Amino acid sequence: MNNFNFSRHFLPEVGLYLYHLPTDKFKTNTLKCIMPLPLEAEKASANALLPFVLYRGSAEYPESMALIRRLEELFGTDLAVDVRKRGEWQLIDFTLETVKNSFLPMKEDIFPAALDILQGIIFDPFLPGGSFKQQYLESEKRTLEEEIINLKNNKMEYALERCFQEMCQGEPFSIFRYGNREALQKITGEQLMQHYLEVRNQAPLYLFFVGNIGAEKIIEWIREKFPPRENIYSIEPNGVFIPNRPEKIVVEKDIISQGKLNIGFRTGINRQSPDFATLLVANGLLAGFPHSRLFRKVREEQGLAYYIFSRVESTKGLMTVSAGIDGEQLEETLDIIEGEWAKIVNGKIKSEELSFTKKALGSQLKIIEDDALELIGVELINAINSLQQNRRELMEQIEKVEKNDVARVMSEVKKDTLFFLEPDEEGS
Amino acid sequence: MVDLKETLLREKPVLKKFSNGLAAAFWNIPGYQKKYAILESPLGSIQVRVKVEGREVEIPEGTAHFLEHKLFADKEGGSVFDHFASLGASCNAYTSFVGTSYLFSTTENLEKCLDLLLDFVQNLYMTPESIAREKKVIAQEISMYKDHPGWRVFFNLLQNLYFQHPVRNDIAGTRDSIGIIDQDLLRFCHDTFYHPENLVLAVIGDINIEEICDSIARNQARQWSGETPSISFMSPEEPSRVKKKESREQFSLGQPIMQLGFKINEQPRQSRELLARELSFALLADILFGTGSPAFYELYDEGLIDDGFAAGFSGEKSFGYFVIGGGTNHPQELVERIFKVLEKTKKEGIDPADLDRARKKIWGGFVAGLNSLEVLAGQFVKDYRRGLELVDHFSALERITPSHLEMLLHDFLQGEYSSISIVEPPS
Missing domain, CATH: 3.30.830.10 (Metalloenzyme, LuxS/M16 peptidase-like)
Known part of the structure; x- marks a missing residue:
């Protein structure tokens, strides 16, 4: 099992950490792209909204349907977007999975094209007039608000989330991974754009790759495709404590x-x-x-x-x-x-x-x-x-x-x- | 085109029929840590009326699932979970409409784990007390599902679509139906549906097939096996029309959930045709309502659907249904719009380019799924029961044409075979 450890590479010029695990074991190549953001009440909703708005269109594929169809053409390349919470970090998560060429009818090499799409979504979004498309912003605000309301639909998850909220009241951990409705409703296009620029320029990127493409090749692609970012912040582990108070x-x-x-x-x-x-x-x-x-x-x-x-x-x-x-x-x-x-x-x-x-x-x-x-x-x-x-x-x-x-x-x-x-x- | 058979051949299982009738498949997949096995009985929740040796028998709702729970007790009343734990393995089971599956995964002691799996599934131990206690546990399981709005909207829909067919029943039964389950019934079901001739086993991982076969043969020599019972599952007379056009249920939830279902009558009797129908409906669902369809983002940006909106088909030889839906604040309007999409496509036909794209997507998804030993083994068991192989999926997918999909649209996706199920917050 020693063979199943990741090699770690830091690319300071693009503010990116690559964790790479070469293997022929799987039929797909998997890439997870994480941006860890500090969990804060004022920003949690904007953090959560951002990746969903980004996923609606890139400069190359401004229409959502065209973007999705491009992924489908690449043999149903799965590009999933979500926001998670680990400790007091909110994680923007893009996960890409492409079928390896040996399992495709014409042995097509589809990973580089899929990586282009991901890069476009994160660093080259569709910004008509210098801002996100209003329709995308409105739709994603509504969907995210529904997600927040629908936490109530899953009673087990709801009860666990409520337990954490009560337990960690006043601590960042009590914040829901999608933030809250009130803050979400107030987000304007201008604010989200401003927020995007901050995240884009300062948040470190953690890329995790498992598959049959070498680290050198991936690093080469990253250097070629990803924009320079030299002022990223570094992340510190959360501390732990036990408050002294009655149950x-x-x-x-x-x-x-x-x-x-x-x-x-x-x-x-x-x-x-x-x-x-x-x-x-x-x-x-x-x-x-x-x-x-x-x-x-x-x-x-x-x-x-x-x-x-x-x-x-x-x-x-x-x-x-x-x-x-x-x-x-x-x-x-x-x-x-x-x-x-x-x-x-x-x-x-x-x-x-x-x-x-x-x-x-x-x-x-x-x-x-x-x-x-x-x-x-x-x-x-x-x-x-x-x-x-x-x-x-x-x-x-x-x-x-x-x-x-x-x-x-x-x-x-x-x-x-x-x-x-x-x-x-x-x-x- | 690459010869996929060749590519997938690496993963072709070795088939074996043991002398007492047990059917098994083994794959050696080098490099995996996990070793996984699944053993399936054909007793599922829809088998409520069967003919055994010419005699008709009624089986209460929820019996297959109850038997699944009961088999987890050993001779001393202890738990099978503990025996697996002592071998470093973990086990589980589930009951579906058409079968009950018992499974374990382990990294060591494979032969002992297989012995344990076969022993516990092929031997039923019970006492009136243990049956009574299990009824309490299952009552909690029923309550848990009752608190899932997604589960309720779906089973309400099946109850709207069907008059008689037992697919309308909850897999776990009801608190009342499990109340009448007793030792005699469980013993009868076990003798009949867990006879070696009726079981299918699949074992997968980095394994030595010969050694394992020998070990299973020794195990099977110890197992009880009487006469092979002749069984035929009976399907009730089911009208082609739907029982109820619409149901609404109030539930404590955020946003309403709507499902529009179509009852698919006249399911194919041949396995290959059934597979082709499943794949055709999957393609149709994707072309009409998938995230790459013109309808999806139109409905999404109008606020009629969210990203949980989906369509899909499920069916066996005796039933089939096609369901479209998800969370929505405007259930009625959404239903109208879905019908407009169907009508428009009926007029305009299916664009071959859309079909090709959907085909690629399903291909990719299927290959990605095969990374998982569980998916591979589960797919095998399902295919084996139907007399199919893995490669049949790829060849069936290749053969589907736009006219196949157009035929499904015209023949089955008609308003008269549809019903709406809504679960909504109290007004």
Whole structure:
């Protein structure tokens, strides 16, 4: 698996970091282009709006339909655009996937043409009269506003987002990845243009490539196609902290059939922390897998839930437990969670479950190699955390974790906020 | 043209039929860490009436899915999940309209994992208590789906389109229908639909096929296998008209969701024709309503749709439907505009250039999907049941002409076979 590490290249003249992984394993070439922007309340909506407006047209393809059709001609080259949140960074994300020529009817080489399109969208947008086309701006504002409103449609995601909002009130992490409606509505064409110029001139570009084109070739294309940018900012990893305050409990009602429980914890541990591997094991023991404590107790033994799982947000240092339960079974479920937590803190951990968890984590880390986007996702997290850790090191650290390490780390993880989306009477 | 058969041949599976009837396919794909296996029974949610050995049997809604859950218990009442975990593997299962699939992925202990998969799927252990507990878990699963507006708009649509056909039923059944499931029913279904003759296995990854075949043969020699039951799935009499033209449901959500569905009657009986129909509808959906169609950005910039707007077909030999829709603030107006697009295309016909572009797009998407071992194995199982191969997809795609698509438009996408399903926020 040593062969599956990225090589890193910095191109200061274009403000670009290239992470390159050469492989013949996949039938496609995948390129992810990330611009990390600091998560700030005033700018979050404009940050989120920007890539969607850019994707509507470039100077070469001013009409959206023509742009899309060009991608379709390139054998359905997939160009996806989105905005994500990792820790307190908002990430503009363009992902390009082209089929390798050996799988095309005439062995066409389509990657360079696809890269041109991506370059055009980011650096050479359609700007009639020096500004974005009004129709594109209006349409994308409306669509993004609908996205924000429609968070409510996915009750599990909504409840998790609300838990984070309550938990991190006043911290940038509480900001939704698409910002908020009010700020979005106020954005004018002039403001977005101004914002675009700032991002264009100052935000670093992180390019992640997995496929069968050499790094030299890609660097050559970048130097040829991408504009000079010498004043980009550098990014710093987020710090982590555990606020000293009593546990917060928030219950919100909705007309739904099943209650959505989310408990947010502060771990005080991020990827730089020496306890990171231990935290992964602790999370796995608690509810990371179907063999985990909470899945066994809450679902298999008591039949209280269909889903119950825990997750780690490794950049901000958070952990969450999520479950779908009947409204009247909240107390019973919480008792089980508290009870199992206490057992782990007291070191009541079976060797068997520790070994299952380590194996499962090891397996998860290994199979990352089988998926280009997974490989890129892990490298991206490393990049924004300024880490160069490889998976083998992490696997070795996981192997060394012992019961008392897990107990110690879990005793320091602090329950912060309980958010329950409770079924209203009319619901069932 | 490149000979794709040659290119794809690298990924051609080795087929094997074991002496007790179990069918299996193996691919050796060097370089992958993951080893993946999937075992499928033909008992899906739409099999609610079957003839077994000449006897007609009614199966309650949700039984296939219930059996899927129940098989995860071992002899001692423990969980199969734990046994996979001890081998460093993870397992899962899902039930669809036409089958139930059990799968695992692992990086080590492949032979032991396969033993475990075959053992747990081919042996049913249950007690009245474990059945009662599982009913609680499944009730929670039903509630979870009930809280998904996208799921509701879709199943409401199927209930509008169909009078009888069980595709209108929720895969998990209802709290009432699962209430009557008992040990006898589950035992009968397992004996019948999980007989080795009815199972299909696919194993994929960086694997030694010979060793694995030997190991499976030893495993199968231990498994129970009685007489091969003769089964025929019965499809109810389904009128060609739709049951209901429109449904509206209020739900706590942001923006309304609308789906316009067409009931596709007279599905082909031949597998190759069925595949051609699936691909033709996929091309048609893309040409008429894809992001590269003239309609898409027109409707988008008028505020009638968002980027979740999509069209697509799904079907088997006994049913088929074509669905268009997504989130919209103006469901009625959107429906009218969709019909205008259909009418216009009926008049003007399909432009061959549009067809070529859509064909390229589907080609690329299909190849990209094959990066995934799960997709490859899943596609194999589906094709195997239909007597098809991977390369058939490419050759079928090549053969489709504008007139095929025009015929689908004229024959099936007619107002009288359509229905509208809307889920909207309370007024």
